[in-house]
Amino acid sequence: MFKLTVTGDDAMLEQVLELLEQEPVIAAVKDDEGLRGCLAHGGHVTFVLYGSVTTAAQIVRTLKESGRTVFLDVDLVEGLSAREAAVDFVAQEVRPDGVISTKAALVRRAKAKGLPTVYRTFMIDSMALSALLRADALASADFVETLPGTMPKIIRTVRQRTHRPLIASGLITDKEDVISALSAGACAVSTTNPDVWRL
DSSP, X not given: OOOOOOOGGGHHHHHHHHHHHHOOEEEEEOSHHHHHHHHHHOXXXXXXXXXXXXXXXXXXXXXXXTTOEEEEEGGGSBTOOSSHHHHHHIIIIIOOSEEEESOHHHHHHHHHTTOOEEEEEEOOSHHHHHHHHHOXXXXXXXXXXXXXXXXXXXXXXXXXXXXXXXXXXXXXXXXXXHHHHHHTTOSEEEESOHHHHTO
16 A cells, blocks of 8 residues: 555545555446446445536436445536636535545645646656656646556556656556556556456
């Protein structure tokens, strides 16, 4: 388990870390079919990667009522702009347990609102890695999510250099991918593949 210094305000973060230690596969849902599959087979922590300003609250509520801890990717909610007000709206009206974003300002705002945060980044080349290590989002990020999640060497490097729990995501298709990512230092993997949720 990744030990972080946890204050009273970070009780949810501590809970998430404990859940990921027990079950390191995160069900990521990108549509209503995925939501139904997650309700039938998904684990304790769920990433919501879709919705709109009119549907996101119901999606989150449905998952939370089934006992799941829910992170919402604010970048993927239709009808929201990439502004701090979007995070304010999500925190007040949608009420996820945590927020995911590729935008440093939104990660900062979510953390200021007391929500656990995931800074999502796409590792497409060495410039992306350098940008991540310079990103001011890291100061507010509780987790770093790297895509694709099938690059053990990069997972190891990012984990060592960011000193944050790392979630490997994207192109995770089987048990071998899960084991490889976890062995490289990821605390969890996130996938939309229901077959992996059942591992």
